[in-house]
Amino acid sequence: MLDQVNLNKKVDKTLAKKEIKRMEAELSVIQQDIKNKKLPVIILFDGWGAAGKGSMIADLILNFDPRGCRVISNAAATETEKREPLLWRYWKNIPEYGQIAVMDRSWYQDVSTARIEDELDSDVVLRRINSIKIFERQLTDDGYLVIKFFLHISKKEQKQRFDKLDSDKNTEWRVTEQDRRRNRAYEEYYQAFDEMLQYTDTPNAPWHIIPSHDKTTAKLEIYRIVLDSIRKAFARQEVAPALSQGIIMPKTFTLLDMPLLSDIKLDQVMSKEQYDKELKKLQKKLSDLHNKLYRKKVPVVIAYEGWDAAGKGGNIKRVAAALDPRGYEVHPIASPSKTELAHQYLWRFWNRLPKDGHIAIFDRTWYGRVMVERLEGFCSTAAWQRAYREINEFERELYDWGAVILKFWLHIDQDEQLKRFTDRQNTPEKQWKITEEDWRNREKWPQYEQAVNDMLKYTSTDFAPWHIIESQDKKYGRIQALKLIIHAIEERLDEN
């Protein structure tokens, strides 16, 4: 793609400056519409070193009210960031609906400069490219506007700019040995950039390559594209919301056969004696494994879902009791906060991922999208239908990062739930555990059962299978969960 760029393009300066001035006024006005129409905008600047990203961003953001615009410098990953999945730090920084995020460098460094400097083999590069495309698609499907600029200059121009910076005492520190190395190996980087651009130029998030030898020429083009893209995004919003397309699941996912909930017998019980003995043994075992996980830096994600009063809390407690508090965290997932509602729905889970070697236990999860949000109409039909695939993609990212993923559906029947609700109602210390909402949800048991069956059908993958845990007898359920966790961890540790 870079070959087709005319680097010598130069516009009429006087005319261009007038036009830029006009567009500056428009940019500052259009931001109010962005806010009012709740359009989230990502403007991403990538390209050669010294191509002018910094000064272009500096000029662009002056047109925006800082209340609605943030610059994110994506430098090399910090030690903390390296302990998370590659896209974690980018997911964390996606803008709220109605806000603009300007990215100075981006996730594309991980498939361009890093490709050469970390000597990534092509499998890794292709996997990263795939992850990036999924990331951008999930955002644009959610209504995000992603504008991608690549600032292009020639090898000679780059060298001249480095030389100029180097010749001034105040700016020489800006030119590093790495910059010089990159300039010397320009041709190699050229190919890496070109392939990156080709592989990630998608209809939903196309690249704009900007010839950047002349600043005014570049600016004129960038402002035009920004305004044009925003206007088009408004127009897309005007069109009726996306129609339901049914549930589409790519063939790349191997879905496991799952039983229907109604097929589960729920007849498992366990004596107090056996429970006490097994619990002690399994907790000791898990505690040892936690040490090993930590040393081998394997992250673990445990997702608990289940009927109200199925015993999630008590089950989690028995698992947590075996763990060192420095190495695990329990994330109770309530209804989303205002800030969380103002982002794509997976954002709040990306923000709660464990560090490598740590365990994250989720008490309710991202599956809320295809259960409560589906049934209560908190999102559109198209949105929850899309979610099965997005969730599989999300979990695949975690798996590829190296995580052990466990997903539990704690199962009881309606009679047992009624018994437990009544017990809570009648025990003063337990009353806070039962709310009106629990009773309302109970009335929707058949709809929830349908939703659970769909969820089990579409999101039980070979890398993140569902486990239905019979919890009619809580003791039995706890022992099952511990056994499954231990088994999954041992399996992974054996692989390493």
Next chain:
Amino acid sequence: MLDQVNLNKKVDKTLAKKEIKRMEAELSVIQQDIKNKKLPVIILFDGWGAAGKGSMIADLILNFDPRGCRVISNAAATETEKREPLLWRYWKNIPEYGQIAVMDRSWYQDVSTARIEDELDSDVVLRRINSIKIFERQLTDDGYLVIKFFLHISKKEQKQRFDKLDSDKNTEWRVTEQDRRRNRAYEEYYQAFDEMLQYTDTPNAPWHIIPSHDKTTAKLEIYRIVLDSIRKAFARQEVAPALSQGIIMPKTFTLLDMPLLSDIKLDQVMSKEQYDKELKKLQKKLSDLHNKLYRKKVPVVIAYEGWDAAGKGGNIKRVAAALDPRGYEVHPIASPSKTELAHQYLWRFWNRLPKDGHIAIFDRTWYGRVMVERLEGFCSTAAWQRAYREINEFERELYDWGAVILKFWLHIDQDEQLKRFTDRQNTPEKQWKITEEDWRNREKWPQYEQAVNDMLKYTSTDFAPWHIIESQDKKYGRIQALKLIIHAIEERLDEN
């Protein structure tokens, strides 16, 4: 203080275990009260390595619902954390009202182990101790309960525990060379811990030294103290809210003489030609200085306050235009979010501090506490009166960290404000800038003037002075701000 501890204390095991069981039930119930009464609780564990902090925390938190309890491991500071003031990472993690934060190690490592290992001189140690005391006092004044445990064991006991861990393949990695070094130099650390305990044992946040040779004995004592401290905190809440004690300002702060607002003439004007010339020159200069700041890692905090429509936005824009977006951030401060309201009021500003070498520009600031929150009754009289001192302490922390601090009051008169309001009202692109609230605030001009005069009187310190910027002529105001910023930065760079 450590001398008085009987390390051989041992309780009757059978009795103790029953009592612990009873208290466990109580802990899990009392958490509901903590939530309902919105009591924020910090339970801090410090002490010797291998004294049992980890396992004590593991047991304690099992009594709490994870929805209201979080464990924070305060290990060595990361690279990112080292670029911020010492207390930054602790401030970030204070719990919300009604929540419990359990600290595994704490800010006390910075005045104990660090004292020896970083060879801190006594001035630094004393300054840090002072900062810690202020930190804890600001929290307890705001209603936080701070429970501090020091787990104490003897040199011999510690060595035995290290040996035991070392002898098991699964746990040997837990014993580091540093642990061994600390054990060998036990006496030296003993003195450092002892002095730390003495200097920071305050009535509002007292230390509890726990003899920890016997786990049951330690646990019994810890649970008792936790329950007892929480009950006492509830009792304090029942008492009528703190009475106003007037404004108390310690003599350690040198307050500068400031004029009354009514003494400001507001007659400064500037021609367009002079403005254009000076603006260009000053922006060039500031741009160069920004490079130097970055290299010398000096952080800058610029606080903008002023009358509505005094021109804060435009003034900030002229400053920002000179800066590299990779090195500054503008923080527009609106009314606090729900999460922000659930923390001590300075928390949201601690969360927005710049990294070293960066510039943070605040469009409205922490002074909201003594202006809008005072006048609208959003906090008690005692609270806003206390705030002058707390704000000086906050800014002193920033100063001691190495920050350049600039505080601007953008001043106009009532007639000028009316003119600008009317203009906004009548210009379609500007209408979003003017709200009903602006008109309401305008009616309270005299009360605000009083609040501003008080603020100038009590918070203009030698390390963070106020500057009243005449903005009747916006051009003049912008040039003034730029000059003051440049002057302050140059002064600091000359010192280095």
